[in-house]
Amino acid sequence: MTGQLGIPTARRRYITVCALFWLPLGLSLAPLILLLTQRGMTMTAISGLFAAHSLTAAALELPTGGMADVLGRRAVLMAAGLLNMTALALIGLGSAPWLLALGMVLMGAGRALSSGPAEAWYVDTVHADSGPDSDLRPGLAGGSAATSAALAAGTLLGGALPWLLGVGPDLGARLGEASSGLVLPLSVPLLLGAAVEIAFVLYVLTSLPEPPRQAAALGDVLRGIPATVAGGLRLGGRDAPVRRVFLGAGAAGSALVVIELLMPGRAAAHAGASESGAVLFAALACAGFVCSAVGSRLAPPAARTAGSGERVVMVSLGAGAGGLFLLAATAASTGTGALALSVVGYVLVYLGLGSAGPNQNDILHRRVTSAGRATALSVQSLALQLVGALTGLVVGALRPGPVPWLLGGAVLLAGSLLWLRRSGPAPSAPEPTPPQPLAATPGES
Template identity: 65%
Template sequence: MTPYLDPRTARRRFTVVTFLFWLPVGLYLPALVLLPTERGFSVAAIAGLFAVYSLTVAALELPTGGLSDVIGRRPVLVAAGVLNLAALVLFAVGTTAWVLTLAMLLLGAGRALSSGPAEAWYVDTVQAHSGWDAELRTGLARAGTASATALAAGTLIGGALPWLLGLGPDPGAWLAEATSGVVLPLSAPGLLGGAVVIAFMGFVLTRLPEPPRPPATLRGVVAGVPATVIGGLRLGARDRLVRRLLLTACATGAALGTIELLMPGRASALTGAPESGAAVFAGLACGGFACTAVGSHLAPFLARVAGDADRAVFAGLGAMATGLLVLTVSVACSGVRALVLLVVGYALVYLALGAAGPNENELLHGRVSGAHRATALSVQSLALQALGAVIGLLAAALPQGPFRWLPGALLLVAGALLWVRRDRGDGVGAAGGGDGSGYRRDRAESPHADAAASTTRAGAGA
């Protein structure tokens, strides 16, 4: 009798832990700019806080992925929870620049630590139970749905809670008076998020048993993390499919960086006022998360209709590129037509994003062994964030109008075209990474490839 969780139970627990992780993020998003503003910080100061967060994530992304591969998934997830809890409390009650800077530093470190271990735990557990060619797409899709649903629900609650606490003749005065001005109505979403983080850590400690691994020593960690990071960086250099997935992450990051930078201003321009533009953008953001949830849920269906994960990725990226091109065209329009194109394009981008993601990650996990799994996910995340930042800077430097949207749209089209050619015979090493490379042969190279592919497609709807 196997000592590991069965795939259905692992899938369910992976979905729950994903929801619990992303719900606090959705809760504090509406107050992320407004709370420092309420405390008297300028826009430039807030941008500096965001830069601290981004640089921290970028600096720690690969080392923390390597740490998860060396010491295990659960300790790293708990450490991420501890840092996120401290960050949310400091952000909610901080009134000085150094406290908020520390909060963003801790938040960035927690985000880097959490990038990959939960998904790596799920893949480790399923493959330990059912073999390396186990069906993964359904669990990845449901986790994608859970994360998007958590963000949508959290955004709504995080936006409504300060408003409810501020009701009355003197909005929020009772709360500020009771706490000597430390806690404002806009602080409540972060504090509520902290409570959810505690539940997240409890769930990780009690419900995510790990397959056995050799005990880690301090010397082993110090030596193992750099070696694992180097192995992760070699992934794209030695395997064409992994390299294609990383380039796809770059293209996706370029698209998302463009939208996140330009969409708030576009919404304000359409409505004629920053306040109404913020309301429209909040509605779009919530709708985008909902579309991503639906797209993630449909990812296995898309793979069955398309024939395999490669074609599903091509279809998802193609639809996403189409949505971004529609957004680009909407900038040249005005009135109701511009608003309709904006909503349609935005919804299509995030629907396709959700549909493509689980299929991309199933392909990635088919090439990477457990020894490098979290590192590979960190490399993928770093590629997405890095190109998003670069394209954001480029878009800001271009003249106003459709030209600002074009670089991200064209890179996304190029990312979709990467999947036109179906060259899968590029695996390195034996199945399971027997040569120490950390790679696996793709299913298409196995003598039982047809049977495995059929089983995957049949099980995708489970």
């Protein structure tokens, strides 16, 4: 049984899983857009690839969440690692547009598979050990901080490696000649990330024990997908706090896509070259993820001080919106003052999102049951991916300047304003037994 691990061990393993899963994606973050540009892709085409990733994740979120609730957390997490390994290898080595598109689609599928199982495993373990009233925020904050730390370290390394390889032209040429031009300096971080994914799969296999589950044929799971999707869509409709969590995740997705699409080009323009631009963006992204980790660590004491996690979510998302507005105000400026304001805005975005995340998830876990926990997390990730994909398509069609930043800030501000109204107390009824794929206590209408 998972409850025999004890909370400290479960927390440590959950944090390790978070770090191992997100480290490869951090490695790919700084060089990805610049690599696609070197492969001959336009910004419109790159926006389309990111949309393919996000829409794939959105389409698979609820079905894969249901699979994790029925088939088990560990098997679904291992599948996510294998898909990400394949995706990173394809994008790192592929030059044909269809290979790059396939890699982004597989990465989206891996993201969908990973969006709930690890957290659901941790919450189930804590509940089995100490009951449903256990304080989840320390572990959730630890996992969020580990995610941010892994992204920071991966982004810094992923940005530095191409620059180090590019400094030595002979080494870069040898890399290119060895693979008929498929391996560029910007490819190396993605290939290293594919190797890390193997370690992730092995760790999940050996370190996340689960209680026996009722045998379920894959065909039965697939036939239950329509009901799972319908249940996930009904969840937010019948519980107002859960609905706000889902909408807040969508607002965060919009903000993150704006930064992911626009900051690499902004950094390259300041640096004057792709490789040095990757280093600059890596440093910025690393600082952002460190701020996110700090925000996550501050989430539990902030909730205790404010007397409500909902207040912290409102203020945090509002601070992130303010950061995007500062980035919009400085989008066309190059002076020292504008650069300082840009840094402040960037820090505010990540501090705000980092602080909001654990508090939102604590609210969510107190209102759903174990039978539907992974599915509820998938609905949350669905909102993030879907709104992010739509925002990315709009940003790709807009002219460079302040307008794309203003769009992300407005969406995040709307997500903050959702929390102005207080919610009723969290449900305390005992969790029912399956077979319901989703279960939540109705909140305010």
